[in-house]
Amino acid sequence: MHSYDYAVLLAFFALVLIPAPWLGRFYYKVMEGQRTWLSPVLGPVERGCYRLSGVNAETEQNWKQYTLALLAFNLAGFVLVFAVLLLQGYLPLNPTHLPGQEWSLALNTAVSFVTNTNWQAYSGEASVSYLSQMIGLTVQNFVSAATGLAVLVALCRGIARRSASTLGNFWVDMTRATLYGLLPLCVLLALFLVWQGVPQTFGDYVHAVTLQGVDQTLPLGPAASQIAIKQLGTNGGGFFGVNSAHPFENPTAWSNLFEMASIILIPAALVFTFGHYVKDLRQSRSIIACMLALFLIGGGAALWSEYQANPGLNNPQVEQTAPLEGKESRFGTTASVLWTVTTTAASNGSVNNMHDSLNPITGMVALVNMMVGEVIFGGVGAGLYGMLLNVLIAVFLAGLMIGRTPEYLGKKLQAREVQLLVATLLVMPVGVLVLGALAASLPGPVASVTNPGAHGFSQVLYAYTSASANNGSAFAGFGANTTFHNLMLGLGMLIGRFGYILPVLALAGSLAMKKSAPLGENSFPTHGPLFATLLVVTILLIGGLTFLPALALGPITEHLSLGF
Amino acid sequence: MxxxxxxxxxxxxxxxxxxxxxxxxxxxxxxxxxxxxQANGSLLRDDQGQVRGSLLIAQAFKGDAWFHSRPSAADFATVASGASNLAPSNPALAQRINDSAAQQYLEAQGAVPLDLLTTSGSGLDPHLSPAAIAYQLPRVAAARQLATEALQALVEQSTLQPLIGPPVVNVLALNAALERLAPASK
Missing domain, CATH: 1.20.5 (Single alpha-helices involved in coiled-coils or other helix-helix interfaces)
Structure with missing residues (x-):
């Protein structure tokens, strides 16, 4: 590793961790409707939205009403995107006259963007018009992230409130998350990206004649504005097919650093937002320590793995160094690996290198990051509500060990809460193992595999893990655009999204109604190094025990067979 | 409802x-x-105003008189861009790299730099490492009948050295500068 490799690691952690406490407090104030310095500009817009939609911002909803509002809003979004993708051939802002998407692809894409997954079975520049990118995909990038944030604050309120029947108002939470939480940061990042070289225009694709006289078409479009939200909203759906590896999406080492830090900027900040809700920032510190520990374990393993030359290329005529297939020169090994770890730890799924070509253990780190349920920072909102589920499971386990009723921040965990927790534990195994096994054993679907041997199985495993974890990255050689995979992966994405959201909101409702018992001397403390360690072990055990056999068949076999 | x-x-x-x-x-x-x-694609125009490409998008260069770009799995297609997605364990990858190394290998210069043998993530990587440019420099200098020192000065002008990333040379910018200095005989 060179000095610039250490510099990019240092700059990355500084960009994420230094603003987090401040930004986390900002999100708390915004979501609780307190005045911020943005209120004079965005306040009138916010109130206008409520007036036009007939929303009374003062009323609150119980968990069932909150859930129904969320589902209605997501359904409306789905219908809109699905229709726009099917009909884009008849709609304006389509300079290259692209036809509508085939129905199963449009269905898959609509589900993918509504669930914050951004799995892409298509290539943006070749099959989605400017209009579809803007009013279809960009909008869902915003509101799917805002939906995640809304669910998180509902859970925070459920934990913080005592003997309460309501969790807030979904319409208000979603609107505030979009307007204050996402838009301002996106404008800043988008302009920074244009400065670095990302196109932002409504002009047509440009025709060029290369220096050697060959015709070339340069695809352009309003890319920077969409890339900003795809990173900040942990969406990950590329404007161009090869995503953030494309020089127009990610032109320089600096654009790369900022896009990468943007992936977990908001998820890291939200950990502190939670601390403000429960009026105990020690909780935030132990959770973020746990996330960092898991991030560093995975990151360390991935860097170690990816700096090894591929033994299969041992030839005196070939330079023996860290593999470069599928990587861009301007990023190099360190920034490529760091991106891979970040994008899979958070449920982002954008890629700046091709994961299919990574060394087996690097690919396995990406898989494990997703398999533990996207809780290592995770998606906007979704990462922390997933992590809080693990916190509750750790508390439950600790309760069993010390023989007391488990309680978290004064709230007793009883049969109903534990039932809901167990329901969420089933989401990843069902999505990955059941749907994945089906895809890996049927002769038709298995034809999508493009690499031989153990890696071929890894391709299937990666696709179904990515969909169920709402990540969206891929071992991109996998031919995902078939009716079977479009529908099954779509199902995986729905299970992975709503299989968490529904139990989490029910849990929030149930916790909100409880009285709060004061913390006694015998209560198990949920801050400090002991609890953080317990939390790390809980997450690794649950994920590890469930998925180790599948990993052994894929990346581990490939690693051993290559002779590293 | x-x-x-x-x-x-x-x-x-x-x-x-x-x-x-x-x-x-x-x-x-x-x-x-x-x-x-930047907002309009960082276009490169010639003296007549004709668009010759984008400084961010790689072009195919063939022949001894040009610096070759990073290999592209999609043959420099821009719509749609693409990668090889070959696994490290895929025999097709080793086969392709070994064949390509046999073609480019120069005994005097040692092993071929890996970025000249591997395809990028986008298939449109506009850069190469300074080592990959240096490997091609004697060939281009001979073909254009230029002193290697003059060529090295051009290379330095097209080299980026960011604080937080590896040094890279923009191949299109380099070839455009080369063409202004000493046009290739067609």
Whole structure:
């Protein structure tokens, strides 16, 4: 590793961790409707939205009403995107006259963007018009992230409130998350990206004649504005097919650093937002320590793995160094690996290198990051509500060990809460193992595999893990655009999204109604190094025990067979 | 039901207006004024004003008189871009790399730099490492009958050395500068 490799690691952690406490407090104030310095500009817009939609911002909803509002809003979004993708051939802002998407692809894409997954079975520049990118995909990038944030604050309120029947108002939470939480940061990042070289225009694709006289078409479009939200909203759906590896999406080492830090900027900040809700920032510190520990374990393993030359290329005529297939020169090994770890730890799924070509253990780190349920920072909102589920499971386990009723921040965990927790534990195994096994054993679907041997199985495993974890990255050689995979992966994405959201909101409702018992001397403390360690072990055990056999068949076999 | 239907439909339409139309339009407006070059694709034009490419998008260069770009799995296609997605364990990868190394290998210069043998993530990587340029330099100098020192000066002008990333040379910028200095005989 060179000095610039250490510099990019240092700059990355500084960009994420230094603003987090401040930004986390900002999100708390915004979501609780307190005045911020943005209120004079965005306040009138916010109130206008409520007036036009007939929303009374003062009323609150119980968990069932909150859930129904969320589902209605997501359904409306789905219908809109699905229709726009099917009909884009008849709609304006389509300079290259692209036809509508085939129905199963449009269905898959609509589900993918509504669930914050951004799995892409298509290539943006070749099959989605400017209009579809803007009013279809960009909008869902915003509101799917805002939906995640809304669910998180509902859970925070459920934990913080005592003997309460309501969790807030979904319409208000979603609107505030979009307007204050996402838009301002996106404008800043988008302009920074244009400065670095990302196109932002409504002009047509440009025709060029290369220096050697060959015709070339340069695809352009309003890319920077969409890339900003795809990173900040942990969406990950590329404007161009090869995503953030494309020089127009990610032109320089600096654009790369900022896009990468943007992936977990908001998820890291939200950990502190939670601390403000429960009026105990020690909780935030132990959770973020746990996330960092898991991030560093995975990151360390991935860097170690990816700096090894591929033994299969041992030839005196070939330079023996860290593999470069599928990587861009301007990023190099360190920034490529760091991106891979970040994008899979958070449920982002954008890629700046091709994961299919990574060394087996690097690919396995990406898989494990997703398999533990996207809780290592995770998606906007979704990462922390997933992590809080693990916190509750750790508390439950600790309760069993010390023989007391488990309680978290004064709230007793009883049969109903534990039932809901167990329901969420089933989401990843069902999505990955059941749907994945089906895809890996049927002769038709298995034809999508493009690499031989153990890696071929890894391709299937990666696709179904990515969909169920709402990540969206891929071992991109996998031919995902078939009716079977479009529908099954779509199902995986729905299970992975709503299989968490529904139990989490029910849990929030149930916790909100409880009285709060004061913390006694015998209560198990949920801050400090002991609890953080317990939390790390809980997450690794649950994920590890469930998925180790599948990993052994894929990346581990490939690693051993290559002779590293 | 209408308690949910009206806010759901009107809010999705309002959010579409704000985040899907106003937001990209505002960013486009500011970007077109503040950074017009970059916002329109960092285009490279010749003296007649003809667009010859984008400084960010690799072009295919063939023949001894040009610095060759990073290999492209999609043969430099721009719509749609693509990668090889070959696994490290795929025999096709080793086969392709060994064949390509046999073609490019120069005994005097040692092993071929790996970025000249591997395809990039985008298939449009506009850069190469300084080592990969140096490997090609004697060939280009001979073909254009240039002193290697003059060529090295050109290479340095097209080299980027960011604080937080590896040094890279923009192959298109380098070839364009080369063509101004000593046009290749067609």
């Amino acid at each position: 209408t308690t949910y239907l009206r806010p759901a439909t009107s809010l999705i339409l309002l959010m579409t207006l704000i985040t899907g139309a106003v937001y990209p339009l505002v960013v486009t407006g500011v970007a077109q004024v503040a950074f017009p070059e």
